[in-house]
Amino acid sequence: MPARFMTAREAVALVPSGSTVMVGGFGLSGQPLSLLEALLETEVRDLTVISNNVGQQGKGLGKLLLDNRIKKAIGTYFTSNPDVSRYKREGKLEVELLPQGTFSEAIRLGGSGIPAFYTPTAAGTLLAEGKETRIFDGKEYVLERSLRADVALIKAYKADRYGNLVYYKTARNFNPLMAMAADLTIVEVDEVVEVGELDPEAIVTPHVFVDVVVQKEASS
Amino acid sequence: MPARFMTAREAVALVPSGSTVMVGGFGLSGQPLSLLEALLETEVRDLTVISNNVGQQGKGLGKLLLDNRIKKAIGTYFTSNPDVSRYKREGKLEVELLPQGTFSEAIRLGGSGIPAFYTPTAAGTLLAEGKETRIFDGKEYVLERSLRADVALIKAYKADRYGNLVYYKTARNFNPLMAMAADLTIVEVDEVVEVGELDPEAIVTPHVFVDVVVQKEASS
Amino acid sequence: MDPRHYVAWRAAQELESGDIVNLGIGIPILVADYIPKDRQVFLQSENGILGVGPTPPTESQDPDLINASKLPISEQIGASYFDSSLSFAMMRGGHIHKTVIGTLQISQSGDIANWAVPGKDVLGVGGAMDLIVGARTVIVVSTHLTSDGKPKILPACTFPLTAKGEADVLITEYAVFRFIDNQMVLEELVDDLTLDQLKQITPAHYEISDHFRMVNRTEYLTNKQSMG
Amino acid sequence: MDPRHYVAWRAAQELESGDIVNLGIGIPILVADYIPKDRQVFLQSENGILGVGPTPPTESQDPDLINASKLPISEQIGASYFDSSLSFAMMRGGHIHKTVIGTLQISQSGDIANWAVPGKDVLGVGGAMDLIVGARTVIVVSTHLTSDGKPKILPACTFPLTAKGEADVLITEYAVFRFIDNQMVLEELVDDLTLDQLKQITPAHYEISDHFRMVNRTEYLTNKQSMG
Numbered sequence: 053m054p055a056r057f058m059t060a061r062e063a064v065a066l067v068p069s070g071s072t073v074m075v076g077g078f079g080l081s082g083q084p085l086s087l088l089e090a091l092l093e094t095e096v097r098d099l100t101v102i103s104n105n106v107g108q109q110g111k112g113l114g115k116l117l118l119d120n121r122i123k124k125a126i127g128t129y130f131t132s133n134p135d136v137s138r139y140k141r142e143g144k145l146e147v148e149l150l151p152q153g154t155f156s157e158a159i160r161l162g163g164s165g166i167p168a169f170y171t172p173t174a175a176g177t178l179l180a181e182g183k184e185t186r187i188f189d190g191k192e193y194v195l196e197r198s199l200r201a202d203v204a205l206i207k208a209y210k211a212d213r214y215g216n217l218v219y220y221k222t223a224r225n226f227n228p229l230m231a232m233a234a235d236l237t238i239v240e241v242d243e244v245v246e247v248g249e250l251d252p253e254a255i256v257t258p259h260v261f262v263d264v265v266v267q268k269e270a271s272s
Numbered sequence: 273m274p275a276r277f278m279t280a281r282e283a284v285a286l287v288p289s290g291s292t293v294m295v296g297g298f299g300l301s302g303q304p305l306s307l308l309e310a311l312l313e314t315e316v317r318d319l320t321v322i323s324n325n326v327g328q329q330g331k332g333l334g335k336l337l338l339d340n341r342i343k344k345a346i347g348t349y350f351t352s353n354p355d356v357s358r359y360k361r362e363g364k365l366e367v368e369l370l371p372q373g374t375f376s377e378a379i380r381l382g383g384s385g386i387p388a389f390y391t392p393t394a395a396g397t398l399l400a401e402g403k404e405t406r407i408f409d410g411k412e413y414v415l416e417r418s419l420r421a422d423v424a425l426i427k428a429y430k431a432d433r434y435g436n437l438v439y440y441k442t443a444r445n446f447n448p449l450m451a452m453a454a455d456l457t458i459v460e461v462d463e464v465v466e467v468g469e470l471d472p473e474a475i476v477t478p479h480v481f482v483d484v485v486v487q488k489e490a491s492s
Numbered sequence: 493m494d495p496r497h498y499v500a501w502r503a504a505q506e507l508e509s510g511d512i513v514n515l516g517i518g519i520p521i522l523v524a525d526y527i528p529k530d531r532q533v534f535l536q537s538e539n540g541i542l543g544v545g546p547t548p549p550t551e552s553q554d555p556d557l558i559n560a561s562k563l564p565i566s567e568q569i570g571a572s573y574f575d576s577s578l579s580f581a582m583m584r585g586g587h588i589h590k591t592v593i594g595t596l597q598i599s600q601s602g603d604i605a606n607w608a609v610p611g612k613d614v615l616g617v618g619g620a621m622d623l624i625v626g627a628r629t630v631i632v633v634s635t636h637l638t639s640d641g642k643p644k645i646l647p648a649c650t651f652p653l654t655a656k657g658e659a660d661v662l663i664t665e666y667a668v669f670r671f672i673d674n675q676m677v678l679e680e681l682v683d684d685l686t687l688d689q690l691k692q693i694t695p696a697h698y699e700i701s702d703h704f705r706m707v708n709r710t711e712y713l714t715n716k717q718s719m720g
Numbered sequence: 721m722d723p724r725h726y727v728a729w730r731a732a733q734e735l736e737s738g739d740i741v742n743l744g745i746g747i748p749i750l751v752a753d754y755i756p757k758d759r760q761v762f763l764q765s766e767n768g769i770l771g772v773g774p775t776p777p778t779e780s781q782d783p784d785l786i787n788a789s790k791l792p793i794s795e796q797i798g799a800s801y802f803d804s805s806l807s808f809a810m811m812r813g814g815h816i817h818k819t820v821i822g823t824l825q826i827s828q829s830g831d832i833a834n835w836a837v838p839g840k841d842v843l844g845v846g847g848a849m850d851l852i853v854g855a856r857t858v859i860v861v862s863t864h865l866t867s868d869g870k871p872k873i874l875p876a877c878t879f880p881l882t883a884k885g886e887a888d889v890l891i892t893e894y895a896v897f898r899f900i901d902n903q904m905v906l907e908e909l910v911d912d913l914t915l916d917q918l919k920q921i922t923p924a925h926y927e928i929s930d931h932f933r934m935v936n937r938t939e940y941l942t943n944k945q946s947m948g
Contacts, residue, residue: 054510054532054534078767078768078786078788078790078804079786079790080783081767081783081784081786081790082784104804128844128845128846128847129843129844129845129846130843130844131843131844132790132844136843137841137843140841140843141841147843149842149843149844149845150845151845151846151847151848151849151850152766152804152808152845152846152847152850153808153811153812153847153849153850153854154850155804156803156804156805156807156808157384157386157805157808157809159805160581160803160805161389162585163581163585163587164377164577164580164581164584164585165391165392165581165583165584165585165586165625165626166377166389166390166391166584167390167392167408167409167411167413168389168390168408168413169381169386169388169389169390170386170387170388170389171385171386171812172385172387172812172853172854173812173849173850173853173854174849175853175884176881176883176884177849177880177881177882177883178836178842178880178881179845179849188387188388188417189387191387193387193388197408212570213570214570216570216572218473219473219801220473220784221473221769221782221784221785221795221801222765222767222768222769222784222785222786222787222801223784224768224801224802224803225767225768225803225804226803226804227803228803229803229804229805232581232585232587233585247569247570248569248570250572251474252543252567252571252572252573253438253439253440253441253474253476253573254471254473254474255572255573256803258542258572258574258578258582259534259542259570259572260512260534260536260542260582260587260588261582261587274738274760274762298539298540298558298560298562298576299558299562300555301539301555301556301558301562302556324576348616348617348618348619349615349616349617349618350615350616351615351616352562352616356615357613357615360613360615361613367615369614369615369616369617370617371617371618371619371620371621371622372538372576372580372617372618372619372622373580373583373584373619373621373622373626374622375576376575376576376577376579376580377577377580377581379577380575380577380809382813383809383813383815384805384808384809384812384813385809385811385812385813385814385853385854386812391584392584392625392626393584393621393622393625393626394621395625395656396653396655396656397621397652397653397654397655398608398614398652398653399617399621432798433798434798436798436800439573440556441541441554441556441557441567441573442537442539442540442541442556442557442558442559442573443556444540444573444574444575445539445540445575445576446575446576447575448575449575449576449577452809452813452815453813467797467798468797468798470800472771472795472799472800472801473801475800475801476575478770478800478802478806478810479762479770479798479800480740480762480764480770480810480815480816481810481815
């Protein structure tokens with residue numbers, strides 16, 4: 053299905069309370085900031101957020117946290133937003149931490165129909181506690197479950213009218229992976245181009261993975 | 273390490289007898305035919321070949337088979353080369369068959385340091401016999417081991433002087449995956465360009481995965 | 493009337509605008525030519541392309557632009573290329589809406605056996621298992637009987653399975669069945685055959701749909717003529 | 721003399737032409753500025769770039785061209801971008817030659833503890849574990865003591881581990897150790913310190929290398945002046 057084109061407000065109306073939402077970005081780079089702004093305007097709450105960070109303090113996802121919309125965060129590095137630590141201490145936020153390589157592979161494999169995999173990372177550490185381990189060829193590996201979400205909110209550079217995507221420099225990060233791993237993928241783009249304008253060899257995310265495209269407003 | 277540039281003859285001299293060799297290509301498309309021709313000129317034998325097919329009858333890998341260089345083939349579809357069937361019946365070739373999705377993911381994960389993964393494909397079939405299975409969320413999955421090789425012989429379209437690669441249409445297939453999964457990756461390319469000529473956003477295989485580049489001779 | 497082409501035409505009618513579809517080897521590959529012109533269907537081929545276009549004229553065929561049947565194709569506007577792992581991620585991940593695949597046998601509970609024959613070397617599976625397990629809707633196309641007149645639609649498959657209970661639709665030159673809650677349901681019969689005659693060549697148990705209808709193949713012939 | 725910059729300079733000397741290197745957060749990120757000009761080192765950053773170039777002037781900084789420390793970088797000629805899963809595939813798959821990382825504690829058997837402190841919230845691990853497990857050579861850089869004078873180089877780590885036995889080299893402002901067969905070996909000591917003085921601030925057990933040498937930091941200062 054070629055992607056549907058909507059406004060940010062229309063798109064985030066598709067995100068239900070209580071849902072699991074993947075949000076792209078490494079810090080603020082590659083976060084779909086317009087979608088997050090629009091989400092803040094809705095009544096959505098009790099979100100489980102799968103994102104590398106919870107934005108930065110008071111920015112991006114950090115705003116949703118301060119507005120008490122997030123009940124759980126799954127990610128790799130929350131240290132850069134001090135609000136996360138405070139919310140956790142106050143019992144207002146549940147946190148699940150994964151090594152970044154495990155996190156990114158779990159998302160890619162979640163989008164690929166692979167439910168679990170073994171990784172050497174974290175074997176023998178606190179992050180492997182309570183997880184199954186297994187020896188392959190004399191080395192210890194941790195069994196990790198893949199990640200999926202109800203909705204992915206991602207950021208790309210350009211979309212064509214079918215929803216094929218290309219990214220911009222290090223803003224690519226987790227976005228192409230999350231596009232694969234959600235039942236509904238909503239992408240915010242800087243620019244929409246006609247079908248045929250993107251090089252077929254350079255399309256990173258084919259439109260099969262994209263449900264909704266939102267063009268970022270020029271003002272934001 | 274930026275890739276080294278060699279002739280086909282010099283490159284295939286790095287392939288030892290008895291080694292496991294991944295060979296790119298879907299049928300003949302994307303097979304590194306010049307490298308395979310050069311390999312035929314060496315004394316190499318007892319190869320375990322990991323490739324989707326064993327070429328076609330008398331072509332590509334099919335030639336190496338007829339010259340008794342291959343002792344085992346791991347792939348997904350050998351039906352298109354009748355010699356494979358004959359060699360197998362005569363006890364001259366061992367064959368291991370995997371579903372194509374399992375095969376491609378096993379190679380990608382082999383190159384990614386992930387030794388094993390669970391897939392729904394083949395559960396309850398002959399191809400899962402003797403393999404561990406496990407239920408996740410009520411559905412049966414098969415435990416599959418990842419694949420690695422001593423050498424990968426792959427085909428790309430263009431390389432820059434560092435060894436960054438781009439591919440050409442459906443000749444891409446297994447090549448970028450195999451580039452990741454071998455101790456030594458040798459690539460045959462149609463064209464070598466200067467560093468900087470490939471779009472950084474469109475490079476499919478970064479040069480970390482490439483050891484040796486061979487420019488296809490104009491005559492072949 | 494070539495039964496294979498009728499089956500391909502009938503399968504094409506199952507495809508809707510916006511569908512992402514993978515066509516298997518054999519009869520399925522013929523489906524591409526029968527997709528109604530007013531429906532925008534996106535064909536994926538597991539060797540690494542989304543946006544497969546029609547067979548190009550001989551002079552513009554490219555050995556490196558092929559489908560999974562290793563036949564020359566063209567590239568539609570808006571197409572993209574990717575490696576085999578992303579291609580199968582699309583399938584297993586549930587991103588392919590429909591696959592059309594051939595079969596050797598199919599059972600009344602939707603088991604499919606299309607890759608191996610007992611007593612023969614098992615030498616090729618390709619993408620069949622991943623496709624069938626992964627695609628959201630599996631449309632099986634087949635001649636109703638084998639070339640030597642044996643039944644293929646059985647209570648249980650006797651050949652090695654490709655996947656269990658994954659068939660959603662079965663289309664032959666005589667009939668269309670759907671699999672609903674693992675029950676096979678007859679939905680459509682060509683008017684060259686009676687229900688009794690169908691029963692005789694179909695050992696599998698099936699119910700008859702509330703929406704059952706008899707069809708004649710004129711529609712296909714008309715369509716074919718308009719295309720020729 | 722800033723001990724952090726000396727450590728970074730000394731670590732840079734470990735990098736050879738052709739190396740693919742990932743620099744962690746903290747002191748490691750300073751290493752980039754000290755790589756000898758005649759060595760062609762390729763910097764990978766796990767947020768998705770190979771070919772990290774120097775910090776650009778403020779006016780040409782781009783918030784979407786950053787390293788894993790979230791600092792602005794530039795793109796070298798021949799650079800490439802990729803998603804995070806390929807980035808970590810490079811690491812775990814053994815394709816990154818060297819990583820330079822900081823630490824809170826390190827043990828005599830090469831255990832590294834650099835991500836969590838007992839009694840504090842455990843809120844960030846990032847790519848540290850994957851990097852250390854994956855990179856072929858792990859170069860740990862650290863001040864020899866904590867800011868309040870406590871030892872960091874210990875018989876066994878008391879903080880939660882990042883990885884077990886993965887350290888290959890340890891560089892502090894006073895000394896260079898290598899881990900050989902899980903044994904810590906002193907290779908280099910700055911001539912501001914005696915061997916006895918080193919022992920007093922280093923509770924870990926270490927052997928002294930056959931190649932042990934005393935160095936003075938003039939080389940670094942010279943280098944620094946020539947760069948200034």
